[in-house]
Amino acid sequence: MLKSVIFDLDGTLLDRDASIEQFVSVQYDRLTEHLSHISKIDYITRFIELDCHGHVWKDKVYQALVTEFSIEAISWQLLLEDYEMRFQFHCVPFQFLIEMLNELKQQGYLLGIITNGRGQFQARAINGLGIRDYFDAILISEVEQVRKPQVEIFQRALDRLGVAAFDSVFVGDHPEADIAGAKGAMMKTIWKRNSSWIEAKEADAIINELNEIPSILKQFNSC
Ligand SMILES: [Mg+2]
Numbered sequence: 001m002l003k004s005v006i007f008d009l010d011g012t013l014l015d016r017d018a019s020i021e022q023f024v025s026v027q028y029d030r031l032t033e034h035l036s037h038i039s040k041i042d043y044i045t046r047f048i049e050l051d052c053h054g055h056v057w058k059d060k061v062y063q064a065l066v067t068e069f070s071i072e073a074i075s076w077q078l079l080l081e082d083y084e085m086r087f088q089f090h091c092v093p094f095q096f097l098i099e100m101l102n103e104l105k106q107q108g109y110l111l112g113i114i115t116n117g118r119g120q121f122q123a124r125a126i127n128g129l130g131i132r133d134y135f136d137a138i139l140i141s142e143v144e145q146v147r148k149p150q151v152e153i154f155q156r157a158l159d160r161l162g163v164a165a166f167d168s169v170f171v172g173d174h175p176e177a178d179i180a181g182a183k184g185a186m187m188k189t190i191w192k193r194n195s196s197w198i199e200a201k202e203a204d205a206i207i208n209e210l211n212e213i214p215s216i217l218k219q220f221n222s223c
Helices: 016-030 040-054 058-068 076-090 097-106 119-129 151-161 175-184 210-222
Strands: 004-007 110-115 137-140 168-172 188-192 205-207
Touching: 004 151, 016 040, 016 076, 040 058, 058 076, 076 119, 097 110, 097 210, 110 151, 119 137, 137 151, 151 168, 151 175, 168 175, 168 210, 175 188, 188 210, 205 210
Parallel strands: 004 110, 004 168, 110 137, 168 188, 188 205
Antiparallel strands: none
């Protein structure tokens, strides 16, 4: 019988692309007195390109923006600080997030998150989604000093939940960091389809939406 479900955050629970787009749009409006020589669409588009789906940290992104757009009235450090403090207010969940978490909780599952990223920033994003209290263990790579797909971070999450790998499922959108990583830790895996990748060959199941998870867990339990 499965006992726990552990999730990736960005691109799995948090619709990061939608969140970033909303944040950058609001940032432009809020700081428009410093940015008005740039068109809003250019500012948003270039940010999203430089961000590379979150794979480039925002110090690099803002340094590039300041140089490319000749921004002189505000420093990249202040733009970065604005991002670090305010992204949390623009966290967009994927559809069915709360319904799915409620259903799994009602069924008695222990829930966890393993996310690669900066400690305080990722913690704020989890709070921004309003889901902190659903989780029995939250592991952030900067805090843990180990990252997905390294098996150690999965093993550490299982230890904190007090469950065995074969009683646990990992849900994520990255074929390598999430699916291959969790497989390496001997967990069952669910790949949340993401247009950045064609497939995740090793996944035990594939979903498009979060509300498909409870029925897949039932299938796993009946195997
Ligand atoms: Mg992800």
